């Protein structure tokens with residue numbers, strides 16, 4: 155069988171299982187296969203809160219209220235929400251630079267998130283990885299590194315630890331399609347496949363890696379096909395359909411938890427803004443952006459919920475105004491918090507002896 159044929163067969167198998175599961179009626183709500191009304195509403199409200207957070211953070215950056223860059227995920231919210239919403243605190247998220255909202259989804263307090271953006275002493279890592287390279291140890295969110303795809307490798311190490319300990323925790327690694335062109339990513343995929351690790355790779359294919367089109371990065375149309383080389387399922391899903399992402403991710407997570415090994419999910423989506431706040435994204439056509447804006451995952455879910463009589467403008471307004479107040483409060487705390495003391499930069503880096511040397515470089519004389 156050809157390479158494409160094998161991959162399609164694998165993807166079809168996964169599709170069949172998803173369809174099977176979907177056809178079983180949800181006992182809580184027989185009108186909605188698998189997903190309860192509460193879950194549907196939670197998927198929507200979480201996407202909305204992610205959008206509000208992203209827009210606010212980007213605007214603060216544009217006003218130069220904090221330093222560094224901001225990599226907005228506006229337009230892509232359905233992927234992080236669909237794949238991340240039901241993760242347990244013990245599950246690990248291995249994020250990339252565009253995944254700040256995963257912190258919100260996994261339950262990191264907003265005060266910690268904004269303190270991180272502002273690099274304040276109140277941030278979990280005392281400003282070391284500001285602004286968006288934001289991790290949170292107690293909820294098992296690895297701090298992203300700038301090095302693309304690096305976190306996928308670190309994620310495999312954590313998945314291996316989970317496997318050795320015999321627990322049922324999973325690791326979900328998020329990255330862009332650009333990451334799939336890097337050696338790190340292939341090493342992580344290979345290792346996860348060989349060891350049958352409890353892991354899910356979520357590739358957010360937004361068509362651009364900075365200014366490089368996906369067509370200049372890889373000859374394959376679907377990134378999911380790359381899983382074939384590593385012997386585990388790959389599946390492509392509409393990344394602007396939060397229900398589709400949720401179903402596919404649930405299936406992959408359940409399989410990983412129960413010893414069935416890794417899955418690669420490719421979610422096709424789009425970032426509305428430039429790579430970071432300084433990028434006007436002139437390399438892409440206006441029509442392309444407009445086409446994708448018409449596929450806004452949040453508006454699509456509003457239409458879906460309206461059809462199910464689960465949506466009202468008042469409800470949306472209530473979520474919006476309550477969350478804006480929470481954002482105001484967290485931003486105020488971050489803005490008022492002091493920066494870390496310069497000397498704290500040496501904590502966790504140098505032992506105390508070496509610290510003395512570093513602090514007194516001009517006068518230091520070694521003691522023998």
Ligand SMILES: Cc1ncc(C[n+]2csc(CCOP(=O)(O)OP(=O)(O)O)c2C)c(N)n1
Pocket residue numbers: 251252300301302329330331332333334336360362363364429
């Ligand atoms: C190893 C490495 N190469 C290049 C860069 C510079 N860089 C930062 S983000 C980025 C684009 C990544 O694209 P993708 O993985 O598709 O994620 P997206 O930004 O689209 O979310 C690049 C090339 C880097 N940080 N690390």
